[in-house]
Amino acid sequence: MTWRPYYQGNGERYQGDLPVPPPWRFASTKQSARTFRPPDGLAEAVNAALCLRRPLLLTGAPGTGKSTVATSVAYELDLGDVLHWHVTSRSTLTEALYRYDALGRLDATRHDEPDDIGRFLQLGPLGTALMEQDRPRMLLIDEIDKSDIDLPSDLLNVIESGEFEIPELTRHAQEKVQVRLWDGNTTGTVHRGRVKCTKFPFIVMTNNGERSFPPPFLRRCIRFEMPAPDADSLADIVRAHLGDQLTQQANDLLTEFEHRIGRNESLATDQLLNALHLVIREAASNDEERARLVKLVLRDLSSA
Incomplete structure (x- = not known):
């Protein structure tokens, strides 16, 4: 196999097989976990965060494997698929907790459909991580340094308490409502509009070092600097x-x-x-x- 036959820019059709992507391009969770090589000290930081039930804040340059840490830990500790929240400057805490389709519900009411509010609610990645479950979930909060200045502090309140309220459900007549979870079409039960975790999730936050964080936020995290590879x-x-x-x-x-x-x-x-x-x-x-x-x-x- 050589590089040239695929595209030559001469307008001629190429009918042969296209190249197979490298194995890491679409690697499974198992493959990613088995090929990951943690730097010295990372295992201790992971275990400290696990024992203390504190978020693990990973700082380092792009491409140093920060996000892969979540995949590796989730696989080895059998925490299920990683719940991924990619943060931008427009991200809000509410969207990470739940999404409510008010217009969709209004439209359903106009068409005399049954008032099933659960159809129009979906928990976000953080909200799903805080649902009642038998085993903790892994939540990756990617590029937390890209967030609005107030988001880390807002996030602390939820992480500290391990619970949050969905106002649309606290005012609803039904005591128990089935809502969609972030990962797939599975559902979970919300009682009286409150979600409270039974198993605190393992939270990994990545930081490219583009901003500083307030001391109250940092003291609640286990921090680890991902080194440049030698x-x-x-x-x-x-x-x-x-x-x-x-x-x-x-x-x-x-x-x-x-x-x-x-x-x-x-x-x-x-x-x-x-x-x-x-x-x-x-x-x-x-x-x-x-x-x-x-x-x-x-x-x-x-x-x-």
């Missing part, structure tokens, strides 16, 4: 994904990546894996073409 950890990660037998070209690329990291260039580990995949699996036809592909993939993340 030569040994990079080699472990590469072997976990690509096996022990690497070509000389792959070893040269690994050495080049290590040197660039040492010069404080902003590069992510998955960029290295992608470059290695092109060099090893796709077998560019010559050194010049290979160099262009590597340059294309291994661009510094601090520049556009």
Whole structure:
């Protein structure tokens, strides 16, 4: 297999098979957990957060594996699928707790449909994590530093109490209402408009270091700094994904990546894996073409 046959820009139709994506591109939870290589000290931080029932705040540059920590922990501790809340500057605490389709309910009423309020409610990722269940859930709050300035403090109140209220249900005549959960079409029962966890969720929050947080927020978290990978950890990660037998070209690329990291260039580990995949699996036809592909993939993340 070579790189050239897929697209050549000459208007000619290509009828052959398209390339198979790298195994990590659509990896299962099991695959991601088994190929993850935690840095020194991370296991202690995870266990401390677990024992104290405190959120784990992971800080580090993009591509250092912060989000993968949640997948790894959820798999090893059998916490089910990761509930993912990706935070932006427009994110609100309410949307993470529940969503209410008021217009949909009004439209149903106009069409004389039964007033089943549960049809128009869905718990968000945080709300689902706080539902009654036999085993804790894993909640990933991704890029908390992108949030509005007040969101971390608002989040603390819910995390501390482990419960919240849905006003639309506290005023409803039914004592028990079935509402949809965030992950799929499953439902859960909300009693008198209140959700209170029985098993406190494991919460991982990621932070790219773009802002500071108030001391009351930080003291309620277990904090861990994800280090930039060194030569040994990079080699472990590469072997976990690509096996022990690497070509000389792959070893040269690994050495080049290590040197660039040492010069404080902003590069992510998955960029290295992608470059290695092109060099090893796709077998560019010559050194010049290979160099262009590597340059294309291994661009510094601090520049556009």
